Amino acid sequence: MILSEDSKFGNYHIEESLGSGAMGEVYRATDNRLDRTVAIKLIRKELASSASYRQRLADEAKAAAKIDSANVVRVWEYSVCDGIPYIAMEYVAGRDLTGAATEFDLTDKLRISLQIAEGVMAAHSVNLIHGDLKPDNILLTDDLQVKILDLGLAKPAHHESIDEHGNIAGTLHYLAPEQLSGEAVTCASDQFSYGVLLYELLTARRPFVGDYPAAIIYSTLHEDPMAPIEIDQSIPDWLNLLVLKLLAKKPEHRFADMSEVADLLRADPYGEHMIPIRGVRTRSKTVTVIDLRNLSSDSTWDYFCEGFTDDVVSELSRRTNLVVSAQPAHDLPRDIREVFQRFRSDFIVSGSLLRGQSKIRLNLFVHGEDGHRLVSSKAYEETEDHIFDLLLKAAQETSRTLAEAAGQTPLEVGEFQKPNFTAYDYYLKGKSYYQTNTPENLDFAKRVFEKALEIDPEFALAYSGLADVYAFQYMAYYDRSEERIEEARLLALKAIEINPNFPEGHRSLGRYYQFIGDMENCEKCYLRAIKLNPKYALAYRSLAWQKYQESDYASALEWATKALRLAPTDTETILLIGVLHTYGDRYTAAMVTLVRATEISPDYGRAYYNLGLVYMKLGVLDLALENFELATKYQGDPNCCVDAGLVYLMQRKYDKAEAVLQKSIEADFFPFIAYTHLGLLERLRGHSDRSRKYFGEAIAALKDVDFSVPENVQVQAYCALAQAGSGDVTTARETLFDITSRDNLIGDVWHNIARSFALLGESEVAQECVRKALAGTPGPTEREVALDPYFADLDIKAQSDTA
Numbered sequence: 132m133i134l135s136e137d138s139k140f141g142n143y144h145i146e147e148s149l150g151s152g153a154m155g156e157v158y159r160a161t162d163n164r165l166d167r168t169v170a171i172k173l174i175r176k177e178l179a180s181s182a183s184y185r186q187r188l189a190d191e192a193k194a195a196a197k198i199d200s201a202n203v204v205r206v207w208e209y210s211v212c213d214g215i216p217y218i219a220m221e222y223v224a225g226r227d228l229t230g231a232a233t234e235f236d237l238t239d240k241l242r243i244s245l246q247i248a249e250g251v252m253a254a255h256s257v258n259l260i261h262g263d264l265k266p267d268n269i270l271l272t273d274d275l276q277v278k279i280l281d282l283g284l285a286k287p288a289h290h291e292s293i294d295e296h297g298n299i300a301g302t303l304h305y306l307a308p309e310q311l312s313g314e315a316v317t318c319a320s321d322q323f324s325y326g327v328l329l330y331e332l333l334t335a336r337r338p339f340v341g342d343y344p345a346a347i348i349y350s351t352l353h354e355d356p357m358a359p360i361e362i363d364q365s366i367p368d369w370l371n372l373l374v375l376k377l378l379a380k381k382p383e384h385r386f387a388d389m390s391e392v393a394d395l396l397r398a399d400p401y402g403e404h405m406i407p408i409r410g411v412r413t414r415s416k417t418v419t420v421i422d423l424r425n426l427s428s429d430s431t432w433d434y435f436c437e438g439f440t441d442d443v444v445s446e447l448s449r450r451t452n453l454v455v456s457a458q459p460a461h462d463l464p465r466d467i468r469e470v471f472q473r474f475r476s477d478f479i480v481s482g483s484l485l486r487g488q489s490k491i492r493l494n495l496f497v498h499g500e501d502g503h504r505l506v507s508s509k510a511y512e513e514t515e516d517h518i519f520d521l522l523l524k525a526a527q528e529t530s531r532t533l534a535e536a537a538g539q540t541p542l543e544v545g546e547f548q549k550p551n552f553t554a555y556d557y558y559l560k561g562k563s564y565y566q567t568n569t570p571e572n573l574d575f576a577k578r579v580f581e582k583a584l585e586i587d588p589e590f591a592l593a594y595s596g597l598a599d600v601y602a603f604q605y606m607a608y609y610d611r612s613e614e615r616i617e618e619a620r621l622l623a624l625k626a627i628e629i630n631p632n633f634p635e636g637h638r639s640l641g642r643y644y645q646f647i648g649d650m651e652n653c654e655k656c657y658l659r660a661i662k663l664n665p666k667y668a669l670a671y672r673s674l675a676w677q678k679y680q681e682s683d684y685a686s687a688l689e690w691a692t693k694a695l696r697l698a699p700t701d702t703e704t705i706l707l708i709g710v711l712h713t714y715g716d717r718y719t720a721a722m723v724t725l726v727r728a729t730e731i732s733p734d735y736g737r738a739y740y741n742l743g744l745v746y747m748k749l750g751v752l753d754l755a756l757e758n759f760e761l762a763t764k765y766q767g768d769p770n771c772c773v774d775a776g777l778v779y780l781m782q783r784k785y786d787k788a789e790a791v792l793q794k795s796i797e798a799d800f801f802p803f804i805a806y807t808h809l810g811l812l813e814r815l816r817g818h819s820d821r822s823r824k825y826f827g828e829a830i831a832a833l834k835d836v837d838f839s840v841p842e843n844v845q846v847q848a849y850c851a852l853a854q855a856g857s858g859d860v861t862t863a864r865e866t867l868f869d870i871t872s873r874d875n876l877i878g879d880v881w882h883n884i885a886r887s888f889a890l891l892g893e894s895e896v897a898q899e900c901v902r903k904a905l906a907g908t909p910g911p912t913e914r915e916v917a918l919d920p921y922f923a924d925l926d927i928k929a930q931s932d933t934a
Contacts, residue, residue: 134158134173141212143171143219154178154281159222162207169207170223174216185216192218194257195282202250202277204270223278228266228328232335237365237400239275240332245396246277251325252389254282255318262316264324265305266331303347304337308380311348312717319382322389326377333370334362338378345723346730352380352720353695353708353727354475355414367400372408384410415454416537419476419700420444422460423493424483436484438559439522443495446526447480448666449544451534456668456698462733468502473730474700478506478533490514493525497532507532519549548630554587561596570609576600591629591636598622598639606646619643634660634667641670645677653677668697672704679707684714684908702728702735709741713748714909721745736767743774750914752778769800776808780920785812803832803849810856811921822856829853844870848883852921855890863887878903878910886921894925 133156138145143160146168150157155175162169178184192209205221231243247269254261261268261282270278303311307323310316330338338356341347356378360371373395379385386392395408420443423436440457448455464470470479479502482495490512497506509528513521523546534541550558557579564576580597583590601619604610620643626636641656654677660670671694678687688711694704705728712721722745728738743758759775762768772795779788789812795805806829813822830853838847847870854863867887870880885900901922904910916922 140171140173140217141210143169145171160219162219167207168222169219170204170221172218172220174218176215179214179216188216188218191259194259195254197257198253198259198282200250200253202246203253203279203282221278223270223272225270225272225276225278228269228271228332231266231271232332237333241370241396241400242275243271243277244329244332245393247279247325247328248389248393248396250277250279250282251321252393254279255321255389260316260318261321261324262310263302263305264321264328265302266328267302269328303344303351304339306351307382308352309382311351312712312715312720314717317382318388319385322377322385322392323379323382325389325392326374326385329377330356330359330374333366333374334359336362345726348719348723349727352723353692354699355412358413369395369408370400372411375413376408376411379410379412384412415452415696416477417475417699418447418451418453418455418478418480418533419470419474420447420455420457420480421463421470421482422457424460424481426483426485427487429486432484432486434560434563435486435556438562439484442522443480443526443529446522446547447530447533449547450526450530450542451537452539452542453478453533453537454697454699456700458700458731466502467498471498471502476700478536480529480533486515491518491521493521495525495529497529497536499536506536515552518552518555519547523547548591550590550592551587554583554590554593557583557586558590558593558596561593561600565596565600565603568603568607570604573600573604573609589629591626591633594622594626594629595633595635595639598626598636599642602639602642602646616643616647619646632663634663634670637663638667638670638673641673641677645673645680650677650681666697668694668701668704671697672701672707675704675707679711684711687711688715700731702732702738705731706735706738706741709738709745713741713745716908716912718745718749718912734765736762736765738767739765740767740771740774743771747774747778748912748915750912750918752782752918769798770795770804772798773801773805773808776805777920780808780812780815781918783815783920785816788812803829803846803853806832807849807853807856810853814856815920815923823858826853826857830857838869841873844873844876845880845883848880848887851887852883852890855887860891863891876903876907878905878907881907882911882916886919889922889925892925897922897925 134140134145136145136147140160142163144163146159146161148156148158149170155173155178157170157172160169160171161167174188189209192206195206198205204223206218207221208219210217228243231240235243251261251264259282261279263281268280270280272278305324305327307316307320310320327338330336339347339350339354341350356375358371359374360366360368373392377385377392420440422440423443425433425436437459444455444457447453458474464473467479477499479498480495481498482493485492491514493511494509495511496508498504499506507529509525511521511525530541561576561579561583564572564579577597577600580593580600583593584597587593598619601615601622605616605619620640623636623640623643626633626639630636637656637660641653641660644650644653644656654674657670657674657677660667661674664670671690675687675690675694678684678690688708691704691707691711694701695708698704705724709721709724709728712718712724722742725738725742725745728735729742732738739758740762743755743762746752746755746758755778756775759771759778763771772791776788776792776795779785779791789809792805792809792812796802806825810822810826810829813825830850833846833850836843836846836850838850847866851863851866851870854866867884870876870884881900881904885897885904888897888900901916905913905916911919
């Protein structure tokens, strides 16, 4: 409802509009009963129509009226007039906090900060959380008195900030990570928002930035801010630590309450502080090393350049306190400033290798200041048999250069193992072929690793690489023989025998245990690798995947986050974090994380595939299809076509659905899913004979699957779905009974059970199964269920057991 000036609303005379927001319109008005100027907020109709929202608003307004603080705008009245809920508040003439950073000295900034802290503390004392602290909600009078707005005015709660078009709404810079992830908002969330306000007030910058909403959210979730003292060295150390503690990613790592913050701010800013600030994690400066360019005439030597880059990274990491990671050289912008923008690093190291006349020449360039400064440029040359002397000298000098540029001191470390050059050459070639993971390339990798060991029988890295080949061949069902996986164990043990302190050998042994299902020993091996090399990002990532395999998604996210700190541009780690956010129903967090993976690697098909799944869960179908198409282009996942087919079914675009589902069958990857969806498609078209034929094809494709194996329960659920669709009611019921007699079914299995009962026409049972599906992890979303074509003929409501 929009009120005009000089109009009447209940007991109030409307004088002028002060603006509008997410909750409603705000006016300056006169309370005719008390002859008092007030600010009156009229709640939007769409919010006011909810009885639960009106009750929450009334409860919070009552609590806010009890706040006794000169720094909080007082609530005078909550009532309803002409069916419109409204709140009358103290009117304050002043300006908001925007721009204050450039207008005041440190003393005044601390005075302002203390008042905000005391106001928030007063709200928390009556169990009120602001939830939307930002400059717009902080009024400042001419005499620098602070007044906090919107306390006790129930903000609309949204689990996800992505709308139906895939856009992200809201004021993002000031929201805590848990708010952006759709998790519980607590008093600690206000601390984080307050920390952003304080950071901006002290530095005139925001701690988490990005060119678009997804980038801002990713930065808030996963990146550490630059310390305020790095921007302004006049900021006292204690104040720098206070801000960083407020901005901790986890609520439990912030202060116990706002009273601790207020006590610190009351003290002499340049005196000795009695209260130590502990548990503050500061940002490590980052270095991205771009794969060395091969300047030789032999393009097949690319593998050596890539592998040698990894060793450069390893040595730079060993010799500094910087976070160092590698990135492929292909598909990079020509402008080094754009490279900085993509990787968000403090330094970029680029260079080249040239092989010729039995000599190797290495050029290394260190770039800083977002690409505006060339820190150093050096060339090194040695004969092939002295390549490790070349690596040592380059690593020492580059480490010294980077450490000095970062304001650090290089670390003193021991010598690294120097294998035979020819063996090393074979090892790097094997490593390159192994990373493709195709059956033929794995066989070739095996042969060149063996060649390396023929030349140097004490080459531990080659034993570890060969162990990884055997383990992967077993895991990927290329060779499931006991002899194959046992050989992986023996090779890993041989690497450890040669060098007991060799972290790669312990990781290889952990992979053996993981693939045979011995998770206890697997974890011990990964932890041992991490203990031997606390910077070994790959071991952290391996442990995260192990926890994922055990369905311990919270622990998996912990370990993956640790891996990301050590390798912030590792797309495999970023992908895993995105998947884990998806499994935790944190779809905004999942989306921005996966988008980050595609920024770093624009041809990363698996990231596009998982982005498609996220958008499908959110019901943003056009974006889901767009990402499935990109995933297909970049060979992201064999399921791209079958999932795109389901999306087309959701949109009732049957011809397009049929085309991509047929393409999925041609790929021969889990064809039973495509046959099942085609059966539904023909059923929806009214072609019963063709429908039964496709459902029958799905059943036939599953005839050799052992459903007694617990891991095959999801496949069995598709079998039940095909049986129900084919009209084999008795067999379908038997299969469904077998499935539902098992414990701990995930939501996705319950989803297919619900679909099966829907095809059998049993809507009440299907509805009950939908509730279980929505409550399970991983499982469908309410939007997915609402759009699900399997429920087209029934009135299935998308409600979970917890609704």
